Amino acid sequence: MKRLDNKWALVTGSSRGIGQQIAWGLAERGCNVIVHGREAQHLEATLAGLKKFNVKTHIATGELSSPAGVAQLIEQAKAAPGPVDILYNNAAVMSKYESIFSINQAEWDRVFQINVWALIAICQAFAPGMRERGYGRIINLTSGIADQPNLVVYSVSKAAVDKYSRDLAAEFKGENVLINFLDPGWLQTDLGGPNAPGKVESVLPGALVPALLDNDGPTGRFYGAQEYKDLER
Numbered sequence: 459m460k461r462l463d464n465k466w467a468l469v470t471g472s473s474r475g476i477g478q479q480i481a482w483g484l485a486e487r488g489c490n491v492i493v494h495g496r497e498a499q500h501l502e503a504t505l506a507g508l509k510k511f512n513v514k515t516h517i518a519t520g521e522l523s524s525p526a527g528v529a530q531l532i533e534q535a536k537a538a539p540g541p542v543d544i545l546y547n548n549a550a551v552m553s554k555y556e557s558i559f560s561i562n563q564a565e566w567d568r569v570f571q572i573n574v575w576a577l578i579a580i581c582q583a584f585a586p587g588m589r590e591r592g593y594g595r596i597i598n599l600t601s602g603i604a605d606q607p608n609l610v611v612y613s614v615s616k617a618a619v620d621k622y623s624r625d626l627a628a629e630f631k632g633e634n635v636l637i638n639f640l641d642p643g644w645l646q647t648d649l650g651g652p653n654a655p656g657k658v659e660s661v662l663p664g665a666l667v668p669a670l671l672d673n674d675g676p677t678g679r680f681y682g683a684q685e686y687k688d689l690e691r
């Protein structure tokens with residue numbers, strides 16, 4: 459099993475759902491984890507699950523719907539005992555289900571603030587340190603959602619994540635800071651809903667693949683977590 463001993467990872471939105479699985483999966487490989495949710499009390503289950511892996515943990519909170527909340531998360535994550543080597547930008551929200559012709563500007567602003575502007579600010583906060591230290595893995599959560607006009611706000615926010623990730627990867631070309639985007643698959647979470655075909659646990663081990671890349675590995679590319687079901691856990 460490839461290990462991540464002594465590395466530190468920040469997983470935004472790791473209080474539940476896919477982020478929680480990713481936090482546990484990283485810890486199983488020895489990685490120290492900075493967990494994030496909107497409130498500290500939301501993180502109890504994740505922290506309880508991390509105990510058995512004997513890794514270090516640190517808590518960062520912040521409501522990503524405002525720049526002040528994003529700044530709070532960044533400040534608290536930077537106060538961790540180690541620098542962020544691996545960053546999963548996982549926290550996101552679904553948009554309201556409504557006609558593509560009646561969606562208002564406020565809804566575009568709400569979803570883009572959380573799914574895009576917060577993600578960009580977090581990359582800006584941590585990618586330069588990765589460059590200085592000569593190591594970094596950034597994994598931005600995307601979606602395979604397609605042909606859902608009533609959810610266009612969410613799907614366009616994820617298209618923006620893909621494009622931003624590609625361009626950020628180009629900025630780091632030839633350096634050991636690899637930026638990729640990950641589709642977890644449609645899974646039963648609060649966001650995915652009860653009718654999703656997959657269990658949340660199925661995001662592992664595939665979700666870890668872009669964090670475990672060797673130096674000079676792929677960058678600026680799409681990963682599908684469900685494509686790695688047979689990978690050693």
Ligand SMILES: NC(=O)c1ccc[n+]([C@@H]2O[C@H](COP(=O)([O-])OP(=O)(O)OC[C@H]3O[C@@H](n4cnc5c(N)ncnc54)[C@H](OP(=O)(O)O)[C@@H]3O)[C@@H](O)[C@H]2O)c1
Nearest residue numbers: 471473475476495496522549550599644645647648649650
């Ligand atoms: N589930 C799917 O089928 C699916 C499919 C494709 C892509 N994805 C992507 O996978 C990622 C995780 O999704 P999920 O299904 O695990 O979602 P989820 O179960 O709804 O969990 C969302 C996480 O994000 C945090 N979060 C939500 N709104 C926030 C805000 N305004 N400020 C700060 N944190 C916030 C939550 O923290 P609190 O607990 O504190 O609220 C929680 O930890 C997302 O990027 C999503 O777009 C999911």
